[in-house]
Amino acid sequence: MSENQPKKKALGSVVVNAERCKGCGFCVEFCPPRVLALSEQYNSKGYHTPVLVEPDGCTGCNMCGLLCPDFAIYGFLVAKKKK
Amino acid sequence: MKADPKGVQTGAFFIDGDHACAEGAIAAGCRFVAGYPITPSTEVVERIAERFPLIGGLFIQMEDEIASSIAIQGAVWAGKKAMTVTSGPGFSLMMEHIGLAAMTETPCVFIDVQRAGPSTGLPTLPAQGDMMQARWGSHGDYGIIALCPNSPQETFDLTIKAFNLAETYRVPVLVMLDECVGHMIERIIIPPADQIDIVPRRFTNIPPGEFRLFEPKEDMVPDMVKAGDGYNIHVTGLTHDERGYPVMNAAAQEKLVHRLVDKIRLNADRIVEYREDEIEGAEVVVVSYGITSRVAIPAIEEARRDGLKVGHLRLITAWPFPEKRIAELSRTIKVFVVPEINYGQMVREVERCAAGRARVVLVPHGGGSVHNPKDIHCAIVDCRKDIRP
Amino acid sequence: MSEDTIDTCETCVPVNAVEDVLRMERMPHIWCPGCGIGTTLNGFAHALETSGLDLRKVAMVSGIGCTGRVSGYLKLDSFHTTHGRALPFATGLKLANPELKVVVYSGDGDLTAIGGNHFIHAARRNLDMTVILINNFIYGMTGGQVAPTTPIGATASTAPHGNFEEPFNLPYLAESCGAVYVARWTAFHIRHLTKAVKEALVKKGFSFIEILAPCPTLYSRRNRLGDGLDQMKHFRDDSEIRNGADTKTVGLDFQGKIVVGKFVDKDKPTYLDSMNAFYAAKWGDKYTPYKG
Numbered sequence: 001m002s003e004n005q006p007k008k009k010a011l012g013s014v015v016v017n018a019e020r021c022k023g024c025g026f027c028v029e030f031c032p033p034r035v036l037a038l039s040e041q042y043n044s045k046g047y048h049t050p051v052l053v054e055p056d057g058c059t060g061c062n063m064c065g066l067l068c069p070d071f072a073i074y075g076f077l078v079a080k081k082k083k
Numbered sequence: 084m085k086a087d088p089k090g091v092q093t094g095a096f097f098i099d100g101d102h103a104c105a106e107g108a109i110a111a112g113c114r115f116v117a118g119y120p121i122t123p124s125t126e127v128v129e130r131i132a133e134r135f136p137l138i139g140g141l142f143i144q145m146e147d148e149i150a151s152s153i154a155i156q157g158a159v160w161a162g163k164k165a166m167t168v169t170s171g172p173g174f175s176l177m178m179e180h181i182g183l184a185a186m187t188e189t190p191c192v193f194i195d196v197q198r199a200g201p202s203t204g205l206p207t208l209p210a211q212g213d214m215m216q217a218r219w220g221s222h223g224d225y226g227i228i229a230l231c232p233n234s235p236q237e238t239f240d241l242t243i244k245a246f247n248l249a250e251t252y253r254v255p256v257l258v259m260l261d262e263c264v265g266h267m268i269e270r271i272i273i274p275p276a277d278q279i280d281i282v283p284r285r286f287t288n289i290p291p292g293e294f295r296l297f298e299p300k301e302d303m304v305p306d307m308v309k310a311g312d313g314y315n316i317h318v319t320g321l322t323h324d325e326r327g328y329p330v331m332n333a334a335a336q337e338k339l340v341h342r343l344v345d346k347i348r349l350n351a352d353r354i355v356e357y358r359e360d361e362i363e364g365a366e367v368v369v370v371s372y373g374i375t376s377r378v379a380i381p382a383i384e385e386a387r388r389d390g391l392k393v394g395h396l397r398l399i400t401a402w403p404f405p406e407k408r409i410a411e412l413s414r415t416i417k418v419f420v421v422p423e424i425n426y427g428q429m430v431r432e433v434e435r436c437a438a439g440r441a442r443v444v445l446v447p448h449g450g451g452s453v454h455n456p457k458d459i460h461c462a463i464v465d466c467r468k469d470i471r472p
Numbered sequence: 473m474s475e476d477t478i479d480t481c482e483t484c485v486p487v488n489a490v491e492d493v494l495r496m497e498r499m500p501h502i503w504c505p506g507c508g509i510g511t512t513l514n515g516f517a518h519a520l521e522t523s524g525l526d527l528r529k530v531a532m533v534s535g536i537g538c539t540g541r542v543s544g545y546l547k548l549d550s551f552h553t554t555h556g557r558a559l560p561f562a563t564g565l566k567l568a569n570p571e572l573k574v575v576v577y578s579g580d581g582d583l584t585a586i587g588g589n590h591f592i593h594a595a596r597r598n599l600d601m602t603v604i605l606i607n608n609f610i611y612g613m614t615g616g617q618v619a620p621t622t623p624i625g626a627t628a629s630t631a632p633h634g635n636f637e638e639p640f641n642l643p644y645l646a647e648s649c650g651a652v653y654v655a656r657w658t659a660f661h662i663r664h665l666t667k668a669v670k671e672a673l674v675k676k677g678f679s680f681i682e683i684l685a686p687c688p689t690l691y692s693r694r695n696r697l698g699d700g701l702d703q704m705k706h707f708r709d710d711s712e713i714r715n716g717a718d719t720k721t722v723g724l725d726f727q728g729k730i731v732v733g734k735f736v737d738k739d740k741p742t743y744l745d746s747m748n749a750f751y752a753a754k755w756g757d758k759y760t761p762y763k764g
Binding site: 117136145150180309315320 | 533759
């Protein structure tokens with residue numbers, strides 16, 4: 001990749017409430033740009049919780065948030081900082 | 084508060100107990116009835132079905148008694164006074180939901196026009212075989228109120244009272260008729276609406292957010308609300324805390340269920356009602372209820388003519404049972420005679436409260452008709468041997 | 473830093489809107505990891521939140537079972553009733569106050585086994601309510617017993633050698649009893665099911681939505697179907713959307729093809745419409761239409 005190529009702009013991001021997560025994996029599997037993964041870390045109940053492994057690729061579509069059975073993750077569109 | 088004149092059919096009528104019950108419910112402000120036909124109670128809902136559409140009430144014949152007994156609770160939580168009506172087999176089906184109403188403190192009225200059982204029994208003939216079931220029929224511990232009218236007039240009056248007690252104690256209330264009282268035709272007087280006292284639902288004035296649906300006031304009874312007012316209530320049959328949220332432990336069970344029992348038990352002095360006749364100085368007291376209380380009268384009068392001092396105590400509330408009065412009487416009288424159209428139900432309460440201090444004689448009858456007054460008379464007269472020195 | 477990069481600012485992070493309609497103080501909920509009920513609740517909450525309805529007037533009634541616990545997590549007037557009897561309770565609630573929007577949200581065993589009689593009559597009456605049935609093919613809460621929806625060949629704790637009973641085809645049952653809106657989706661079809669809920673909420677009459685959901689702990693484990701995610705993948709890979717399909721043809725086999733879609737959407741007078749029209753025809757001005 002050329003150093004002169006502009007960095008990809010993340011359209012969105014996610015909020016993870018790790019303590020609520022039960023590690024089901026729905027968000028990871030059904031994320032359309034596949035930017036989530038279950039982390040090596042785990043919460044106090046022992047579940048591996050999701051983490052944004054490619055933050056720049058998140059579109060903010062909130063498919064993770066819609067599917068999550070535990071209300072442990074949701075996505076949102078990031079507000080752009082105007083020039 | 085007085086009755087809404089719109090429903091009250093003031094006047095003198097020659098009708099049976101079932102019809103009187105319907106009129107009593109209407110006078111009390113009941114505007115939702117769900118029922119299922121079962122002899123000998125059906126006439127209650129037939130009259131309701133006829134009267135309701137033009138007075139703003141809604142009657143629905145549900146698919147079974149189980150549905151009826153919970154549909155009325157939905158209606159109560161929507162803000163209405165509601166009632167269902169049945170007889171023995173349906174009463175058995177309704178037991179789970181009587182427990183639900185007790186657990187969720189849903190004020191509603193259940194009418195049981197008793198017939199001979201067990202099972203299908205004698206659908207068109209009287210008995211008093213559901214009395215213990217009225218108290219203990221649903222699983223678990225809870226308090227409940229049951230009233231026993233002995234005439235169509237009294238059925239009218241006690242049905243109103245049932246609604247009033249339900250609202251006062253946020254509890255299901257049972258009216259235990261029998262086929263005789265339900266089908267006997269007598270003159271009843273329906274007074275003008277402004278002479279009928281009704282107890283309105285005790286809706287809270289605590290705002291949403293602060294109000295707790297199962298937090299009792301000093302009388303052990305919580306205030307009520309209805310759906311649609313922004314309280315976001317949660318009502319569950321699971322053991323719950325004062326917010327209504329399920330709490331699965333023994334401490335929560337103790338706190339809630341003990342109060343459900345005590346709510347009626349410790350308020351018993353204000354609820355218990357009975358009628359007494361010539362109790363003063365009596366040696367024998369006949370304890371009766373429902374139609375049997377009328378059948379007992381000629382027997383008692385003849386025994387009095389024979390020289391016996393016989394008193395008559397008639398239960399208006401079968402539950403809570405007048406424990407204190409029976410215990411008190413057991414210290415001064417010799418014998419309780421308990422005629423009932425069953426093989427011994429309320430007699431057990433008399434025995435329990437007499438605690439061996441007075442003899443208790445049951446005059447049973449399997450059902451299918453009322454007692455022959457001679458049998459009650461014989462039992463009373465037989466008590467001479469307890470009385471003569 | 474280049475001007476083209478994004479500055480994420482803390483104050484720009486929105487809250488999860490669905491939390492407004494949930495009793496967040498009761499989270500985490502009781503459902504297992506990978507259970508689909510939470511997903512359906514999520515969709516339902518989202519539908520409520522974006523429906524524009526006055527949520528004070530929306531009441532939720534559930535029965536007993538894992539799905540029945542939904543009522544404890546929604547911030548509405550919610551009623552957790554007895555097993556199988558959510559529909560008659562809802563009948564009383566709705567008919568006593570027709571202004572309420574009543575939703576019945578319960579499981580397959582609760583609504584069609586013990587509650588079967590009430591189901592067919594509520595549909596027959598075309599009561600104005602929305603019924604959301606979560607079908608996980610099993611009685612989950614009590615340990616995985618066979619249900620009227622368990623497919624032939626699947627095992628359950630009370631059919632340990634395999635189920636040989638024909639299961640219900642629920643959309644067919646609902647349609648034949650008189651439901652005016654019948655749809656089936658799966659927990660995977662989250663956007664579709666959310667849209668269906670929104671449609672059903674405003675639809676007049678008996679609206680029925682069957683939503684298939686994984687039960688990883690019991691149904692999947694017993695039948696060696698993997699976990700909740702595996703079942704969701706099956707929903708994704710083996711579903712076919714056929715809106716308007718003949719409900720006779722949408723029965724389900726064990727891990728077979730799943731027909732999803734909106735099958736029925738028609739108009740018929742509701743119970744109260746019929747009642748009021750009938751009495752008005754009979755009595756004219758003497759009759760005041762019943763409004764609660």
